[in-house]
Amino acid sequence: MDAPATARTAPATRSAEGLGGLTNPRVYLSLIALSLLLILPLVSGSSFLIHVAVTICVFAALASAWNIMGGFAGQLSLGHAVFYGIGGYGTALLIKHFGLSPWIGMWPAALLAALVGAAIGYPCFRLRGPFFTLATIAFLQVTRLLAIHFGDVTGGAAGLIVPLNPGWAWMIFYEKVNYLYIAFGLLLLALGASWWIRNSRLGYALIAVREREEAALAAGINNSGVKLRAVMASAGLTALVGAFHAMYLTFLEPETMFSLTLSIEVAMYALIGGIGTVSGPLLGALLVVPLAEAARGWLGGQASGLHGFVYGAALVIITLTMPAGLVGTFGRRIGGWIDRLPGGGAAPAVAPLLPPRPVEGRAGETVLEGRNLVRRFGGLVATNDVSVTLRRGEILGIIGPNGAGKTTLFNQLSGFLAPSSGTVAVRGPDGEMAAPRNPDEFARLGVGRTFQIVQPFGKLTVLENIMIGAFLRHSGVAEARAAALRVARQVGLEELAEVEARNLPIGGLKRLEVARTLATEPSILLLDEVMAGQSQADTQRMVALIRAVRDSGVSVIAIEHNMHAIMSISDRIVVIDSGRVIAEGEPRAVVRDRAVIEAYLGEDYVDAQGL
Numbered sequence: 001m002d003a004p005a006t007a008r009t010a011p012a013t014r015s016a017e018g019l020g021g022l023t024n025p026r027v028y029l030s031l032i033a034l035s036l037l038l039i040l041p042l043v044s045g046s047s048f049l050i051h052v053a054v055t056i057c058v059f060a061a062l063a064s065a066w067n068i069m070g071g072f073a074g075q076l077s078l079g080h081a082v083f084y085g086i087g088g089y090g091t092a093l094l095i096k097h098f099g100l101s102p103w104i105g106m107w108p109a110a111l112l113a114a115l116v117g118a119a120i121g122y123p124c125f126r127l128r129g130p131f132f133t134l135a136t137i138a139f140l141q142v143t144r145l146l147a148i149h150f151g152d153v154t155g156g157a158a159g160l161i162v163p164l165n166p167g168w169a170w171m172i173f174y175e176k177v178n179y180l181y182i183a184f185g186l187l188l189l190a191l192g193a194s195w196w197i198r199n200s201r202l203g204y205a206l207i208a209v210r211e212r213e214e215a216a217l218a219a220g221i222n223n224s225g226v227k228l229r230a231v232m233a234s235a236g237l238t239a240l241v242g243a244f245h246a247m248y249l250t251f252l253e254p255e256t257m258f259s260l261t262l263s264i265e266v267a268m269y270a271l272i273g274g275i276g277t278v279s280g281p282l283l284g285a286l287l288v289v290p291l292a293e294a295a296r297g298w299l300g301g302q303a304s305g306l307h308g309f310v311y312g313a314a315l316v317i318i319t320l321t322m323p324a325g326l327v328g329t330f331g332r333r334i335g336g337w338i339d340r341l342p343g344g345g346a347a348p349a350v351a352p353l354l355p356p357r358p359v360e361g362r363a364g365e366t367v368l369e370g371r372n373l374v375r376r377f378g379g380l381v382a383t384n385d386v387s388v389t390l391r392r393g394e395i396l397g398i399i400g401p402n403g404a405g406k407t408t409l410f411n412q413l414s415g416f417l418a419p420s421s422g423t424v425a426v427r428g429p430d431g432e433m434a435a436p437r438n439p440d441e442f443a444r445l446g447v448g449r450t451f452q453i454v455q456p457f458g459k460l461t462v463l464e465n466i467m468i469g470a471f472l473r474h475s476g477v478a479e480a481r482a483a484a485l486r487v488a489r490q491v492g493l494e495e496l497a498e499v500e501a502r503n504l505p506i507g508g509l510k511r512l513e514v515a516r517t518l519a520t521e522p523s524i525l526l527l528d529e530v531m532a533g534q535s536q537a538d539t540q541r542m543v544a545l546i547r548a549v550r551d552s553g554v555s556v557i558a559i560e561h562n563m564h565a566i567m568s569i570s571d572r573i574v575v576i577d578s579g580r581v582i583a584e585g586e587p588r589a590v591v592r593d594r595a596v597i598e599a600y601l602g603e604d605y606v607d608a609q610g611l
């Protein structure tokens with residue numbers, strides 16, 4: 001027997017968020033490298049170098065902001081200049097018409113951009129892949145045309161000059177170096193926001209939604225909600241940078257403020273550096289901005305367009321040779337070297353293993369009920385008037401031939417499919433029966449489900465996969481990690497905690513599927529063929545695990561083709577054939593039922609079992 005979970009501690013593991021403060025070489029080297037961006041131009045005193053550094057800071061900040069939506073949330077926008085332009089125009093117009101300092105005006109402009117981001121994003125999230133990207137371009141073009149059309153306000157195609165009041169209060173300077181201080185501050189803000197989001201519950205949720213929307217829903221993540229938060233943060237940050245850049249350029253026109261080229265450039269920096277990583281957008285800008293500026297400076301005068309050609313060719317070579325970006329290509333190796341420096345590889349604080357939340361309720365009461373469930377797919381009736389009841393503390397087995405409608409029934413019992421007719425009710429933590437409508441609502445009420453075709457978050461580690469489930473009940477990263485470690489230990493994945501999920505064999509993936517679901521601390525567990533593809537030893541462990549989970553008060557429904565296993569764990573079995581329940585009852589009685597033998601088990605099974 002294990003000691004009480006609270007008395008034990010989780011083993012130390014490495015992860016991005018456990019950097020261990022300033023003594024960690026990843027942190028101090030990043031800070032040193034960043035400060036060079038400020039110090040080198042200052043020491044040189046060259047106004048060209050200062051301009052290049054300001055441009056790097058601006059584009060690195062824009063790319064970091066873009067990456068929150070394009071990288072973490074996987075929503076590839078090529079219309080981000082909408083927010084940049086709103087930031088620039090909003091701030092300039094507030095100075096011009098209301099005499100508001102840009103230090104103040106940039107905030108309402110950022111708020112407006114965040115709201116516009118939400119208004120554009122919400123309807124567009126339904127669009128997939130290139131269609132989403134095309135929609136963002138369309139919104140950008142419409143905004144640019146509107147800015148030209150409403151010339152009375154924006155200055156139209158002729159443009160708008162920012163009121164030139166020198167001094168810190170108005171963000172207008174004769175010495176370029178002051179711009180560098182502000183640009184550097186904005187870069188720190190964007191990087192800080194990006195780092196914080198990536199290492200928070202929101203960051204994990206965004207990655208989960210990006211990788212596998214269904215598994216994210218099953219873990220109780222509100223997909224639209226988290227994407228909306230990402231787009232608002234991304235748009236707001238972009239607008240802040242746009243506001244500053246407008247003050248730096250001192251001239252705004254729709255062509256440059258709502259520019260498709262700028263939107264593409266910003267996305268390119270993130271792609272080149274490493275999309276979905278915190279440092280990638282900065283590295284992309286660090287590499288490409290000086291290249292672009294140098295090409296413009298050296299070749300611009302030689303032949304018209306030559307600098308663009310050289311710059312474009314360099315981009316093509318980089319993207320072709322490093323499709324995963326700089327961080328994806330070199331990050332792991334360089335990270336390994338850095339970790340060998342003093343203070344490297346520091347483990348995060350050791351957290352106590354969290355016990356699961358207790359499941360409360362009366363033994364034997366109904367916890368999940370599907371009534372008269374009909375689900376049609378065109379002319380096919382996949383479930384035809386199916387009624388099932390799950391009682392507290394029981395294991396209900398569901399068997400039947402391939403295509404009988406078992407998974408379709410599961411999808412209705414967990415909110416993934418709306419029944420064509422019939423109802424599903426779940427007993428919530430308050431003891432009342434409720435009728436949730438969405439998968440995330442089902443999950444929050446305590447319904448956890450696995451998928452027949454496993455849905456791992458391949459690029460996350462085993463532990464991070466389980467943490468995605470644990471975040472449903474624990475908002476803090478340390479608590480979610482501790483809860484995930486307890487589950488990893490429970491399902492026998494502790495040794496593989498730091499392995500990327502895509503490297504697991506099918507047996508491990510099945511266990512991971514169960515672990516992620518268990519981490520949501522369900523009171524009702526729906527298992528869809530979790531023993532398929534498992535070795536005999538793994539099957540026995542899974543059987544023992546399901547029993548232990550039931551003994552902790554969780555009610556279980558298991559779809560299974562492994563008759564030996566399902567017979568040994570089930571208190572009751574329901575048999576489905578052609579969308580209808582053909583038998584229901586105590587396992588030994590069900591396998592003797594003639595209809596079940598004819599539809600599913602066959603005479604061979606009867607002979608083999610000596611029934």
Ligand SMILES: Nc1ncnc2c1ncn2[C@@H]1O[C@H](COP(=O)(O)OP(=O)(O)OP(=O)(O)O)[C@@H](O)[C@H]1O
Pocket residue numbers: 377380382400401402403404405406407408409452
């Ligand atoms: N989204 C869908 N669109 C159309 N038909 C579907 C859909 N999902 C399931 N079906 C059909 O509904 C029927 C029941 O499928 P279901 O996956 O529920 O069966 P099952 O009992 O789980 O089968 P198996 O044991 O092979 O997993 C099948 O004929 C299947 O092709």
